Amino acid sequence: MKQLVFAGVSLALAASHAMxxxxxxxxxxxxxxPFNMVQVTTLDLPWRIAFLPDGRMLIxxxxxxxxxxxxxxxxxxxxxxxxxLYGGQGGMxxxxxxxxxxxxxxxxxxxxxxxxxxSSLALARAQLKCSQDAASLEDLKVIWRDGERxxxxxxxxxxxxxxxxxxxxxxxxxxxRMTPAQDxxxxxxKILRLTLDGKPAPGNPMAGKTGAASVPVIDPPEDTExxxxxPVVRTYTFPGPNLTPSETWSIGHRTPYGLAFAPDxxxxxxxxxPRGGDELNLIQSGKNYGWPLVSYAVNYNGVPIPSPDTRSDxxxxxxxxxPIIAPGNLMFYTGSMFPQWKGxxxxxxxxGKSLIRITFDGKGGAKPAERWDxxxxxxxxxxxxxxxxxxxxxxxxxxxxRVTPK
Numbered sequence: 001m002k003q004l005v006f007a008g009v010s011l012a013l014a015a016s017h018a019m020x021x022x023x024x025x026x027x028x029x030x031x032x033x034p035f036n037m038v039q040v041t042t043l044d045l046p047w048r049i050a051f052l053p054d055g056r057m058l059i060x061x062x063x064x065x066x067x068x069x070x071x072x073x074x075x076x077x078x079x080x081x082x083x084x085l086y087g088g089q090g091g092m093x094x095x096x097x098x099x100x101x102x103x104x105x106x107x108x109x110x111x112x113x114x115x116x117x118x119s120s121l122a123l124a125r126a127q128l129k130c131s132q133d134a135a136s137l138e139d140l141k142v143i144w145r146d147g148e149r150x151x152x153x154x155x156x157x158x159x160x161x162x163x164x165x166x167x168x169x170x171x172x173x174x175x176x177r178m179t180p181a182q183d184x185x186x187x188x189x190k191i192l193r194l195t196l197d198g199k200p201a202p203g204n205p206m207a208g209k210t211g212a213a214s215v216p217v218i219d220p221p222e223d224t225e226x227x228x229x230x231p232v233v234r235t236y237t238f239p240g241p242n243l244t245p246s247e248t249w250s251i252g253h254r255t256p257y258g259l260a261f262a263p264d265x266x267x268x269x270x271x272x273x274p275r276g277g278d279e280l281n282l283i284q285s286g287k288n289y290g291w292p293l294v295s296y297a298v299n300y301n302g303v304p305i306p307s308p309d310t311r312s313d314x315x316x317x318x319x320x321x322x323p324i325i326a327p328g329n330l331m332f333y334t335g336s337m338f339p340q341w342k343g344x345x346x347x348x349x350x351x352g353k354s355l356i357r358i359t360f361d362g363k364g365g366a367k368p369a370e371r372w373d374x375x376x377x378x379x380x381x382x383x384x385x386x387x388x389x390x391x392x393x394x395x396x397x398x399x400x401x402r403v404t405p406k
Contacts, residue, residue, distance in 0.1 A: 024371075036405075040400055041399075047379055050097045078135045105128050150177075151219050185215050219233055254292070263332060
């Protein structure tokens with residue numbers, strides 16, 4: 001009897017592992033694409049699109065600009081944008097319309113904010129004012145910032161608004177420093193859950209708790225082993241109570257560039273691994289997603305990283321990619337122009353130069369469907385009000401493409 005019970009448990013674990021641990025890195029592109037891509041304009045390292053209700057787009061350029069773009073490709077530069085520290089992976093990053101945009105005309109920006117000792121991620125909110133021949137941001141206010149500053153890319157900088165439109169979830173990358181992703185006193189390597197005003201949201205796993213008054217700052221180390229003994233270059237002291245614990249929803253993230261709610265209310269995230277190990281994660285309150293303790297990858301210099309299979313206390317990705325795809329973002333399709341994709345997620349890929357569709361079982365499982373080679377490094381894919389898709393090419397003179405069925 002004991003043998004039968006043990007066998008049953010083993011089979012259940014094996015089935016769970018098989019369902020949850022899909023390596024999609026070797027997935028081959030489809031022989032053809034079922035859509036047309038029409039380039040409507042170009043921008044300088046475009047990063048994110050936010051659609052206005054009338055179909056016009058706000059598009060950020062990593063170099064620092066924000067543009068108001070029509071679907072015919074006419075561009076108007078938005079004035080009064082905040083200063084950014086452009087370089088490497090930093091600059092003007094995300095733009096997102098408020099869930100109450102029809103009433104408040106508010107937009108949110110995420111960007112690398114310059115300051116003494118380097119840059120850090122900032123989240124700002126402003127009102128968008130538009131006339132026939134001008135567009136500007138008014139009453140811009142930084143509502144959250146990581147004050148540590150310092151060196152390193154991987155800002156994260158993605159927002160997802162909760163389905164009830166009360167809260168925002170903000171991804172913070174590890175800034176290539178690795179170990180802070182496991183430090184509860186630092187926002188690096190976390191997903192935060194905030195109010196629309198940038199305050200800690202009620203109901204977070206450590207709601208009401210504060211962290212250490214000061215934290216060590218390191219420069220990006222060579223690998224995860226070197227990170228463990230990296231020298232402290234300076235100490236950052238928070239100007240007030242350290243609210244990081246009460247803001248935190250999940251920890252252990254590396255480069256969380258995509259974050260989106262599925263139609264069923266589940267929250268999903270994509271992030272970059274190092275040499276391998278890009279991840280699709282189901283994000284749940286209080287979970288630890290393992291970076292830099294584990295990864296289905298090795299460091300860029302070949303130094304090994306323990307496998308997630310060695311740590312049952314850490315949450316594994318649902319899908320991972322080795323070789324990498326370098327995900328740009330993640331969104332769920334809800335339109336009618338591609339009815340066969342309703343409820344699916346689409347992931348833009350940089351290294352993979354592709355668009356990838358993911359399907360879901362509604363129980364926390366997911367699997368890769370198609371992978372289409374589009375021939376460009378795709379930073380962003382978004383859905384327009386009419387159900388068309390729009391893609392941003394990560395390049396100098398990067399294309400802005402409208403995607404419709406063939």
